Amino acid sequence: EAKLRNWLYKVAASVCLKKHRSRNRPERELFLEDLKPAGGPETSPDIPDWSHSPVENLMNDELRARLARAVARLPHPYRLVFNLRDFEGFSTEETARILDLTPQAVKTRLHRARAFLRKELADYYAGGAGAGEVGG
């Protein structure tokens, strides 16, 4: 069953990539330099430390919509890796085989995708949008 699952994802990923490439749009790159904290507001003591709040306290409809939009904004190659690794639970090696990438490329893309999403969330909480939830 695991083999069938991997094969299905490989076929699906191949179809997605082919369809995406046919649109002939240049892919946006994510650069770690743009995503690393720079003494940013998410590390400031003035901002509620949402990292210790249970997920169920953080989650609300507004945040769900925000998360969906953030994932949609990930450039396609990063989104594919993020989906396979963090949503579908494939290992680095499995993801590499499915997408025909090296394991190192999977790690790099996953890290940049996560850093991008972290920044999106940090901005969300720093802006006070989730302050009611994080304080509870």
Added chain:
Amino acid sequence: MSEHGDCRRFFELLSELMDGELDRATGERIRNHLGTCPECRACRATFAKTVEIFRTLAPEPVPPGFIERLKTRLKEAQG
């Protein structure tokens, strides 16, 4: 986070640290840095929470009947 080299290196390796994919020596060095750098500890905490939050999102269900149609197509393809 400061521009200190260890902070920068820590941020580059954060995912691999979380996923247990670092070799022992590198992991040790990063953990030692974490012990002395509150900014990197805060960074790790929000990074880990971000991953946790996204992992709790329920996956979008496939359309009704998709699985059955897929099985049928696979059987047909097998002849």
